Amino acid sequence: MKLQESAAMHAKTLQKPTMKCRQTERSDPQAELFKVELTRFIDPQHAMVKLADRIDWNAYEESFAAMWCDDNGRPAIDTRLMVSLHYLKYTYDLSDESVCESWLQNPYWQYLSGMRYFQHEAPLDPSSMSRWRGRAGEAGMQELLQQTIRTGLDTNAIKPTQLQRVNIDTTVQEKHVRFPTDSRLYDRAREVLVKAAKTQNIPLRQTYSRKGKHLLAQQSRYAHARQYKRAAACTRKLRTLLGRTLRDIKRQLHRVPPESVLHSLLERAQRIHDQQRHDKNKLYSMHAPEVECISKGKAHKKYEFGVKVSIATTSKGGWHLAALACPGNPYDGHTLAATVDQLLSNLGDQAPKPRHIFTDQGYRGHDYQGDITVHVDKKRRGNTAKTLWKWMKRRSAIEPGIGHLKAEHRMERNRLRGPQGDRNNALLSAAGMNFAKLLKHMAKLWREFLLAEIRGIPPNETPQTFFHLLHAA
Numbered sequence: 001m002k003l004q005e006s007a008a009m010h011a012k013t014l015q016k017p018t019m020k021c022r023q024t025e026r027s028d029p030q031a032e033l034f035k036v037e038l039t040r041f042i043d044p045q046h047a048m049v050k051l052a053d054r055i056d057w058n059a060y061e062e063s064f065a066a067m068w069c070d071d072n073g074r075p076a077i078d079t080r081l082m083v084s085l086h087y088l089k090y091t092y093d094l095s096d097e098s099v100c101e102s103w104l105q106n107p108y109w110q111y112l113s114g115m116r117y118f119q120h121e122a123p124l125d126p127s128s129m130s131r132w133r134g135r136a137g138e139a140g141m142q143e144l145l146q147q148t149i150r151t152g153l154d155t156n157a158i159k160p161t162q163l164q165r166v167n168i169d170t171t172v173q174e175k176h177v178r179f180p181t182d183s184r185l186y187d188r189a190r191e192v193l194v195k196a197a198k199t200q201n202i203p204l205r206q207t208y209s210r211k212g213k214h215l216l217a218q219q220s221r222y223a224h225a226r227q228y229k230r231a232a233a234c235t236r237k238l239r240t241l242l243g244r245t246l247r248d249i250k251r252q253l254h255r256v257p258p259e260s261v262l263h264s265l266l267e268r269a270q271r272i273h274d275q276q277r278h279d280k281n282k283l284y285s286m287h288a289p290e291v292e293c294i295s296k297g298k299a300h301k302k303y304e305f306g307v308k309v310s311i312a313t314t315s316k317g318g319w320h321l322a323a324l325a326c327p328g329n330p331y332d333g334h335t336l337a338a339t340v341d342q343l344l345s346n347l348g349d350q351a352p353k354p355r356h357i358f359t360d361q362g363y364r365g366h367d368y369q370g371d372i373t374v375h376v377d378k379k380r381r382g383n384t385a386k387t388l389w390k391w392m393k394r395r396s397a398i399e400p401g402i403g404h405l406k407a408e409h410r411m412e413r414n415r416l417r418g419p420q421g422d423r424n425n426a427l428l429s430a431a432g433m434n435f436a437k438l439l440k441h442m443a444k445l446w447r448e449f450l451l452a453e454i455r456g457i458p459p460n461e462t463p464q465t466f467f468h469l470l471h472a473a
Helices: 002-014 047-054 057-067 079-091 096-105 107-112 127-154 160-164 182-199 209-224 228-251 262-274 332-347 386-408 418-455 464-472
Strands: 165-174 292-294 304-314 320-326 356-359 373-376
Touching: 047 107, 047 127, 047 418, 057 079, 057 127, 079 096, 079 107, 079 127, 079 418, 096 107, 096 127, 127 320, 127 332, 127 418, 160 165, 165 320, 165 332, 165 386, 165 418, 182 209, 182 228, 182 262, 209 228, 228 262, 304 332, 304 386, 304 418, 320 332, 320 418, 332 356, 356 386, 373 386, 386 418
Parallel strands: 165 356, 356 373
Antiparallel strands: 165 304, 292 304, 304 320
């Protein structure tokens, strides 16, 4: 009752719909006598403490309030806690389980999450994070990216002039699947069908578990020894075993209800059994049918299996402004209009709009028809201004940014399920990198302040932007 009364009073003061949130700490005055507040043993000048105080957490509450009902069902987990856990997950390249374990050991992470006292128990089960992502959807993950941009503008980490020029490029976000050879696909499809048939109580003549395992190992050994005819014979035998399993289950399919997942698994296995080498729209994974084979012309990796992602960053500063998953392996130029739409949506109405976009030659014949000028690389031919050509040469600055997304912020191997997981992972990776840049900015600001104090520089002699940031911090 107290929780409902407080939620009702909060709704009256804000005059906006609010969601019912679960209490993250017990409000027991007797127990608080033996607790120590976090502010008493953490460094108040730590970069994460400074950033936690500058983030507008009420904006998250207002954005996610419409996703939950405040008069029935289980109380929702605190929004600030869930948002901060996702920022930490993608900033430090951790899994859901690892970020919850590290959260217990780090008081600064708990302060970022809005805790008043140091916690000795996990705030939630890691599975709650995956359910929260599924419920928030792409719009919720885009809100996390938008707030990093707004916080950067409020703290002057992102200069308004940096938003005038933007670099856009595409990359491949690989899915967490095995490399799809024919032999592996045949054996995996048979395994999945046998397991699904057992759950539906369908008796099979043979499961071929021992025979399939032996043939897959033999095929790998023959291929490694360059005995390709013997390897091909093992592959054909694995395909035969898959066909037998398919026919055995189809003969007994009348026992399975129409809404069973076995029907979709049979369709996928049949596609794998029937597809040939040069077919289009092939299936490369049983558990992730949305995976596509994308060739980007790389010498060290000819094919990548995942989804194409369009990235937009500032030409100077490397701040990520958009991250759009583009299923279907479209031509790069045909993704430009959708990427610019997401970019403008993330910037909002208060931030200045970009004036120039710089792309590589893969965007020739693009589909964007807006007011922003698009410059395709290597098109100078004597009539380009010297200052504009300088910015065109900075187009390649987006490449190391994409490398950081993959190496440090979980874009190298997407472990989230389905097409929605592709979209969410791309947005969260960009948000995690922006959050890391905000932390570095806060730490740099404090170092400059200490250096100015040591040297005895008066505040009025420091640069205007530095003094503004120092005063705000």
